[in-house]
Amino acid sequence: MKVLEHPARTVKPQGIGARVLRKEDQRHLQGKGNFIGNMTMPELNEVAFLRSPLAHARITDMRVPKEGAGRIFLRTDMPDALDIIADSTLPTYQVSAIPPLAHDKVRYVGELVAMAYAPTRAEAEDLTELVEVDYDDLPVYVDTDSAMKATSDFIHDEWKDNTFVTLKADTNFDELASQAEVVVKQKVSLGRQCMLPMEGMAVLAYWDHQADQLVVYAGTQVPHLVRTGLAEFLDMPQEQIRVISPDVGGGFGYKCILQREELCVAWLAKTFKKPFRYMEDRREHLIAGAVTREHDYEVTAYANKRGKVLALEATITINGGAYSVWPFTTGLEAGQAVGNLPGPYAFRGYRCTTRAVATNKPPFMPYRGVARTGVCFAIELTMNAIAREVGREDWEIRFENLVTPEQMPYVNVTNKHLDGGDYPASLRRALEMIDIEGIRARQQKGSPDGRLIGVGVGTYTEQSAHGTSVFASWGTPLVPGFDQAFVRITPDGGLEVRAGIHSHGQGMETSFAQIANDVLGIDFSRIKLVHGDTDRTPYSSGTYASRSLVMSGGAVASACKQLVPRMRKIAAHLLKSNDAAALEFRDGRFFALGQPGGEASVSIADVAEAWYLKPHLLPVDVDTGGLEISVGYKTKVDTGAFTYCSQAAVVAVDPHTGQIEILDYVVVEDCGIMVNPMIVEGQCIGGIAQGIGTAFYEETPYDEFGQPLASTLADYVMPGATEVPNIRFDHFETPSPNTEFGAKGVGEGGGIAPPAVLFGAVNNALQGLGVEMTQTPLTPHRLLTAIEAARHSGENSSTGTTGK
Structure with a gap:
């Protein structure tokens, strides 16, 4: 592990930086979780829903039989439940109202139409089947092209077209593009996925x-x-x-x-x-729930002869499904796409148009990496295309274009404040870890089994813990502000931490205890996190956008620090010291130095006992706020803390079967100061597994009528243990100057780069066949079809004909 721009620091056994086993795992491994x-x-009743069998149709009549009265409900039975409306301040945004149950029309297969309850789920499902619904078919818009061409029968009748929102960016484009010596065009697309x-x-x-x-x-x-x-x-x-x-x-x-x-x-x-x-x-x-990832990119890069990008032009089209979800809206995906496409690169000319288009599919939701998996896929494959055009290695083009450490902190072309790090060094280290020279030699020699070896690389930034101004610029109806943490010393010297975020697997009970231990020295086992209950915790907008550890963790650290002066005054009185400021606080104790007879001290437990149980021992001027406090926190720079990472992969491609094996996968991650490196690595491994799914396996295709063609796990393929390689790590640590203890978010990062890295590796393996793959997922069928098309194209070219 390499620590950048930071003096050596001591890692406490249970504090920030320690590989402490997760507190929450014991109950889960013993089957004691509470789901x-x-x-x-x-009297618990189970609920089931009748779902639409059609993608786009008017509801002309609905009938509920008498035996279902009082247990089956339609939209008309719920007048006091309002439609869910996610408004936005973005210009061009068109509002869609989501009814609790559809009533005038249905807009995708699976939309809720009726609701029933019964003592068991099976009985509730039987009740839903008694409902009779008459539909009048409407034109179905499965893809964005057909949706944008529509002139009538829009998905939302009151709209002027089928576009949720159009966003544009234009900075120094014409001036810098005109200076280009090389122009490279690239098209890529991502299939629709479930989560x-x-x-x-x-x-x-x-x-x-x-x-x-x-x-x-x-x-x-x-x-x-x-x-x-x-x-x-x-x-x-x-x-x-x-x-x-x-x-x-x-x-x-x-x-x-x-x-x-x-x-x-x-x-x-x-x-x-x-x-x-x-x-x-x-x-x-x-x-x-097939609600994410479906993006199409048309990218044009303008560069000099060395491959240095001067300007980038892009059109991004997002298949947003039928509705804009509350509270983030489709504007979040569109805003992240246009804002994050430049990634870690230092070009200064940029023109981008992003459209979120309504179609007859389930509504688009934020998924791990929100838009950044798509933009990384697009920009990295464009970098590879530039490398081929100018005759240089893929990584040489990246070294030509990455923001350098000398430029940090760097404000990029979309006003992202990249707060520090060494992007080229992370890529260089990834190349060392996979032994790039050895891989090139292996490629020259060839594989005895006939498989083709390829290597791919990618570097990305992960905008984490972005705050008020960023979400306000995306027009969302709810904007995150200060995250608060409440901390309380218990009467026997333990610590209770309350935070408004909530964990769904990130190990927050562990990480927050480590943060509190680092500040207060209270034993890890004596620190309890209370979260997930609106009656017991301070308000937070929640867990998303890799924000929890930075925002709520920062609030926990700040609150613990602000308790120390209150305790110090009580400790000084107990130690009979007239100079509270002279007391040294370390490892959960206050020390009065230079006392006759040696060093005297009192513990946090002694202070707590005085406050709660022996108030006659308190000083007269004690802080009446006591040993509990609530503190709000947000980062110093509102655009967030920028984690970065380089990943590299080596693959073997069988051109006869279309099978791809990942031979090696390495990660060089810099998320600032790691609270628990083991948890960071676990987060990355999970994200990479999902990224492998995006790259090679996961997709929900639809037929022309909007019917999903992958409705079971026999059809929707996910990577398993045999498809995820042994992932190797190295870490840099560049503390963010904008966060409480230098940490940056890392929750989404692992899933951002794998499609770009793996496609780069596959395309590198196939370059001798004249094949380039640009659409996820890269299934054996798609790969073999492309190889066959390239073979026919070559044969036709040799006889003077044109391949189709």
């Missing part, structure tokens, strides 16, 4: 008569945002709603919005004052 599916309570957390969407709601409160257990990343949304769309005061997020089995962005199923189940509990639960099954998720 919504584990919960039981008297597939281990636990699907889950919600349980009931009425607490004692508190006169609607209680909603939601498997969510954003409990406070869900409460805000439920209050708005159920027209209730927020104090009458309590949202609790227990253990959550993964989210990846799927659980960071208000889902219409959550609204419907909450409405049932509010209306009937009984408990109701809905658990999404896997087929529902595969049909209605």
